[in-house]
Amino acid sequence: MKARIEAELPFYFGPGRELFGFYHPAAAVKGSAVLLCPPFGVEQVRCHRLYRQLAHGLAESGFPVLRFDYFGTGDSAGESRQFEWTRCLADVITAASELRARHGGGRVLAFGARLGANAALAAAQSARLDGVVAWDAITDGAALVRQYERMQESLKVDLNRFEYPRPTLDVSSQWPGFERSDALRSQLIQLRLLDPGVASAWLYSSTPDEPSAPDEHRAGRQVRVEVEPRWDDVDSLELAILSHPLLDAAKRHLKEMA
Amino acid sequence: MHEQAFRFGSARHLVGVVGLPAVIDHGVGVLFLNAGMVYRIGPFRLHVELARRLNGLGYPTLRFDMSTIGDSGASGQRLSRPEQVVADVRDAMELLQQQSGCTRFVLFGLCSGAQNAHSAAHADSRVVGALFLDGYGHRTLGQRVRHYLPRLLSVSSWRHRFSRHATVNAAGAPHPAEPMFVVEPLPPKVVRGQLGEMLQRGLKLDFIYSGGVARYFNHIRQFRECFGRLADHPNMSASHFKETDHTYVLSGDRQRLLDHVEQWMQRHFPVTRPGM
Numbered sequence: 001m002k003a004r005i006e007a008e009l010p011f012y013f014g015p016g017r018e019l020f021g022f023y024h025p026a027a028a029v030k031g032s033a034v035l036l037c038p039p040f041g042v043e044q045v046r047c048h049r050l051y052r053q054l055a056h057g058l059a060e061s062g063f064p065v066l067r068f069d070y071f072g073t074g075d076s077a078g079e080s081r082q083f084e085w086t087r088c089l090a091d092v093i094t095a096a097s098e099l100r101a102r103h104g105g106g107r108v109l110a111f112g113a114r115l116g117a118n119a120a121l122a123a124a125q126s127a128r129l130d131g132v133v134a135w136d137a138i139t140d141g142a143a144l145v146r147q148y149e150r151m152q153e154s155l156k157v158d159l160n161r162f163e164y165p166r167p168t169l170d171v172s173s174q175w176p177g178f179e180r181s182d183a184l185r186s187q188l189i190q191l192r193l194l195d196p197g198v199a200s201a202w203l204y205s206s207t208p209d210e211p212s213a214p215d216e217h218r219a220g221r222q223v224r225v226e227v228e229p230r231w232d233d234v235d236s237l238e239l240a241i242l243s244h245p246l247l248d249a250a251k252r253h254l255k256e257m258a
Numbered sequence: 259m260h261e262q263a264f265r266f267g268s269a270r271h272l273v274g275v276v277g278l279p280a281v282i283d284h285g286v287g288v289l290f291l292n293a294g295m296v297y298r299i300g301p302f303r304l305h306v307e308l309a310r311r312l313n314g315l316g317y318p319t320l321r322f323d324m325s326t327i328g329d330s331g332a333s334g335q336r337l338s339r340p341e342q343v344v345a346d347v348r349d350a351m352e353l354l355q356q357q358s359g360c361t362r363f364v365l366f367g368l369c370s371g372a373q374n375a376h377s378a379a380h381a382d383s384r385v386v387g388a389l390f391l392d393g394y395g396h397r398t399l400g401q402r403v404r405h406y407l408p409r410l411l412s413v414s415s416w417r418h419r420f421s422r423h424a425t426v427n428a429a430g431a432p433h434p435a436e437p438m439f440v441v442e443p444l445p446p447k448v449v450r451g452q453l454g455e456m457l458q459r460g461l462k463l464d465f466i467y468s469g470g471v472a473r474y475f476n477h478i479r480q481f482r483e484c485f486g487r488l489a490d491h492p493n494m495s496a497s498h499f500k501e502t503d504h505t506y507v508l509s510g511d512r513q514r515l516l517d518h519v520e521q522w523m524q525r526h527f528p529v530t531r532p533g534m
Binding site: 008009010011012020022042045048049052073074075077079080155156161162163164166169171173174176177178179237238240 | 265
């Protein structure tokens with residue numbers, strides 16, 4: 001275990017070395033590698049530990065893994081308000097190429113939560129992904145924007161967080177914890193979940209929120225997982241999401257696709 | 259500005275990102291310690307934003323994960339948690355020294371990060387300054403009066419108390435804190451003693467309290483109630499950002515904090531040439 005953790009490598013990659021990545025090599029490679037596409041904003045921070053655990057579990061099972069941060073998120077270059085959808089999809093393609101280069105070719109699968117799932121699905125063809133496991137993918141982008149804005153408005157008068165409510169404060173250019181651009185808001189309002197044209201599995205939480213409500217078009221391929229991430233709860237902004245059922249389900253479906 | 263990721267430490271168990279200014283013209287680097295269990299980017303990316311701001315001013319930085327937090331593993335050494343914290347910070351200082359040449363360090367820590375920064379600053383003479391966000395402080399008579407008196411005199415507070423069973427989870431209404439793991443803080447007498455020793459060594463210390471910790475700190479006057487004559491020391495400063503929350507969730511509050519840290523750094527550790 002210790003030797004394997006030592007072999008894990010944090011690094012910067014991509015044009016201008018703007019993207020932060022974390023490569024988890026596998027001891028006995030099975031032929032497929034896995035790209036982990038993170039969610040956005042506060043959801044990315046909440047999922048960090050879960051993604052690390054998933055990377056460890058997959059690497060132990062023989063799948064090299066690359067975790068990474070989109071431009072404007074995590075340790076990658078760029079300010080938070082510079083995150084936008086077109087660049088996000090380009091980053092998925094760049095990360096898939098990086099993984100393929102480190103892995104030595106072969107099949108590349110992807111896992112993504114929330115907007116990370118949408119990014120993997122939308123970029124699947126361009127990034128030459130061979131399969132995608134999605135968890136709580138956003139089925140209604142406009143509902144996600146409404147949710148973020150509702151949370152942001154309630155935050156500033158939240159007496160669990162602030163000693164003094166600030167109802168007149170203008171926080172309209174922010175979503176919980178982060179600044180956002182008008183371009184990103186428009187892009188997400190128009191976000192639609194498209195068929196990726198590759199193998200896909202759809203995990204959804206036991207209490208899905210409105211933006212990720214299960215889609216009837218994928219009824220036969222959706223799998224319910226006992227996990228309650230409370231995506232829409234302002235009291236959970238600093239709570240890490242940890243779930244063995246989710247890890248087990250993600251690993252099982254990725255192994256089936258490999 | 260240039261950033262590079264590292265695996266480092268005595269057992270190569272730590273992970274961090276070094277940020278370097280274009281021109282390094284300064285012997286002081288800044289280390290960011292984990293805020294609770296949040297990984298090295300900090301709450302809502304606070305550490306990333308602040309590190310890059312400081313890089314732009316000419317200061318090298320390292321944001322990293324302590325043992326077993328974020329992407330860092332266990333050291334495999336048989337150390338107590340406080341001993342491991344000090345060992346991790348020493349490893350971090352050595353990395354930043356190798357990468358930037360700086361030999362003196364300022365620590366930045368929020369919440370448990372402030373407690374850890376206190377321990378490391380006390381233990382290692384290379385630390386020349388520290389910023390403690392919602393760090394040590396204790397309830398005083400004045401704090402209790404300021405906290406309870408308005409509530410005793412408030413009609414709405416009594417109304418809320420009588421009807422709390424019905425409204426306990428209503429929107430905007432405070433609810434009891436959920437159970438959580440916390441690190442037992444040092445006793446106030448020990449904290450005062452160690453701060454005194456740090457000041458004697460010449461450390462510059464800045465305490466910033468947010469409105470999110472009103473349960474134990476609710477007025478700038480309380481700083482003197484907590485630390486007595488130490489509060490008057492020229493190398494000791496304190497601020498009370500009573501409007502902000504504990505993790506600076508709003509961008510404007512984060513910018514105010516960044517401005518404050520920038521000014522404090524430039525006042526106590528001035529650079530002669532900017533970094534960008």
